[in-house]
Amino acid sequence: MKLNSYLMFNGQCEKAFKFYEQCLGGKIEAMMTYGGSPVAEEMSPELRDKIMHANLVVGDQELMGSDSPPELYEETKGFSVSININDPVEAERLFHALAKNGAIRMPIQETFWAARFGMLVDQFGIPWMVNCDKAA
Structure with missing residues (x-):
């Protein structure tokens, strides 16, 4: 599947x-x-x-x-496209690229579970989450 x-x-x-x-x-x-x-x-x-x-x-x-x-057509709500990336630098790049002309909901930052995590809604109204787990 x-x-x-x-x-x-x-x-x-x-x-x-x-x-x-x-x-x-x-x-x-x-x-x-x-x-x-x-x-x-x-x-x-x-x-x-x-x-x-x-x-x-x-x-x-x-x-x-x-x-x-x-x-x-109905406005997008109730979900996010989630991207998981292994490289914190690439996570930052991708987050800022997708956020261009959009709205940042949670700035990309270190969290207790992630080296980098952030949430945004892009310029087309699509919500995204970018996550880079902490190294084990």
């Missing part, structure tokens, strides 16, 4: 995934618009250039997402 996060956006999926690709050092392997899909004719003109499905691969992990039809 494999669990993946699937993020829903309000028209910003393409921009968000290009940002995540840059921050996370991954590769976008799929990005299909509603207009480029087999159901294109059924879509409203406003939705045709929006993303029906995006897939970003980082190492052996995947992050997926799409633009929600406006009438179905």
Whole structure:
């Protein structure tokens, strides 16, 4: 079994995934618009250039997402995308990259369980936690 996060956006999926690709050092392997899909004719003109499905691969992990039809979109709440990193310097870099134009909820810092831990909401409204465990 494999669990993946699937993020829903309000028209910003393409921009968000290009940002995540840059921050996370991954590769976008799929990005299909509603207009480029087999159901294109059924879509409203406003939705045709929006993303029906995006897939970003980082190492052996995947992050997926799409633009929600406006009438179905709900603001993101109740979860965070959690990233665990072994290098405190990389944790700091990644935290600050994702926080660009976003909101820091907890500055990245040492905690009783982590060499570095911080929480943020990125510029697209997605909550993130960056964790770097203390060396054993």
